[in-house]
Amino acid sequence: ILRRSYNTKALKHSQRSYSYIQPHASYKVAILGAGGGIGQPLALLVKMSPLVSALNLYDIANVKGVAADLSHCNTPAQVSDFTGASELANCLKGVNVVVIPAGVPRKPGMTRDDLFNINANIVKTLVEAVADNCPDAFIHVISNPVNSTVPIAAEVLKNKGVYDPKKLFGVTTLDVLIDADVPVVGGHAGITILPLLSKTNPSVAFTDEEVQELTVRIQNAGTEVVEAKAGAGSATLSMAYAAARFVESSLRALDGDSDVYECSFIQSDLTELPFFASRIKLGRNGVEAVISSELQGLTEFEQQGLEALKPELKASIEKGVAFVQKQT
Numbered sequence: 001i002l003r004r005s006y007n008t009k010a011l012k013h014s015q016r017s018y019s020y021i022q023p024h025a026s027y028k029v030a031i032l033g034a035g036g037g038i039g040q041p042l043a044l045l046v047k048m049s050p051l052v053s054a055l056n057l058y059d060i061a062n063v064k065g066v067a068a069d070l071s072h073c074n075t076p077a078q079v080s081d082f083t084g085a086s087e088l089a090n091c092l093k094g095v096n097v098v099v100i101p102a103g104v105p106r107k108p109g110m111t112r113d114d115l116f117n118i119n120a121n122i123v124k125t126l127v128e129a130v131a132d133n134c135p136d137a138f139i140h141v142i143s144n145p146v147n148s149t150v151p152i153a154a155e156v157l158k159n160k161g162v163y164d165p166k167k168l169f170g171v172t173t174l175d176v177l178i179d180a181d182v183p184v185v186g187g188h189a190g191i192t193i194l195p196l197l198s199k200t201n202p203s204v205a206f207t208d209e210e211v212q213e214l215t216v217r218i219q220n221a222g223t224e225v226v227e228a229k230a231g232a233g234s235a236t237l238s239m240a241y242a243a244a245r246f247v248e249s250s251l252r253a254l255d256g257d258s259d260v261y262e263c264s265f266i267q268s269d270l271t272e273l274p275f276f277a278s279r280i281k282l283g284r285n286g287v288e289a290v291i292s293s294e295l296q297g298l299t300e301f302e303q304q305g306l307e308a309l310k311p312e313l314k315a316s317i318e319k320g321v322a323f324v325q326k327q328t
């Protein structure tokens with residue numbers, strides 16, 4: 001009896017502590033690859049959002065249990081599961097934000113580009129379905145190599161006649177999860193990740209050695225996790241946190257908040273490259289402005305880093321574009 005009354009109290013307490021999550025809006029979010037290392041914790045974090053009324057989880061396997069598990073969290077978002085290609089269209093109908101963490105992750109010693117052959121096809125197939133079923137949605141691409149999978153998504157959407165460059169985002173949020181506000185530009189692999197430490201807010205005076213060390217540390221942050229997990233996965237929990245932040249920012253922008261800024265890899269005319277990561281302002285229609293001022297007044301070290309990253313980023317973009325064009 002004692003235990004039962006304790007449990008009742010605990011339940012009441014838990015209902016009280018979650019009562020702050022009242023539905024504020026009713027956006028639909030779909031996660032494609034929701035059964036994976038990133039997908040599962042991301043689904044949990046998105047389930048916590050008061051801006052979400054429906055959370056659709058898609059994977060080729062193991063997603064039923066994830067949805068059943070999450071449905072016990074008493075927050076407003078209704079969770080539904082969709083397994084396999086035949087259920088993909090239904091998963092995407094009426095969705096406002098689609099997040100794509102589907103595909104294979106790196107193992108120690110692998111570069112993001114080593115994932116190209118498998119993930120290129122997965123992203124292509126999934127974005128074709130997005131084009132057919134929710135062409136107006138914001139699309140967040142997490143699957144690596146982001147420097148190529150975003151151009152792949154763009155080509156697929158162009159072929160389907162529904163490409164809106166303001167609504168296609170490569171998720172680079174993981175690169176900016178540091179305590180100070182540092183713009184990180186370029187791409188999302190190795191040297192293409194360029195933190196602009198001279199633009200840190202609040203401003204911090206680093207020595208030249210500190211700038212070099214911190215730059216390399218930020219460029220290798222994902223690789224550090226891959227190596228620490230020693231073959232058991234890549235950065236999944238921090239990535240889920242980063243992706244959830246980007247989802248929440250997108251939903252706030254869709255909901256009319258006029259003060260939403262994130263870094264993302266997007267189609268861009270900031271440099272001569274067709275895609276480039278930089279800080280952007282998000283609005284109801286996607287990218288509302290590219291914050292170009294951050295590329296002005298770079299230090300010599302940053303300017304050199306920018307020039308050095310361009311050939312690799314250009315090649316990754318062209319590889320993605322060519323992958324789709326040679327099949328059509």
Ligand code: NAI
Pocket residue numbers: 032033034035036037038039058059060061101102103104105106115119122126141142143144145146171172173174175188222233234235236239
């Ligand atoms: P994981 O292997 O744990 O999960 C991937 C999930 O995708 C699995 O559940 C699998 O069944 C599913 N999947 C495979 N083919 C699919 C298809 N055709 N349709 C739908 N789902 C499919 O991998 P993890 O760790 O979740 O990583 C996922 C991706 O995210 C990888 O490509 C990884 O490199 C990338 N990543 C990106 C980061 C970024 O900063 N953008 C950071 C960390 C990882």
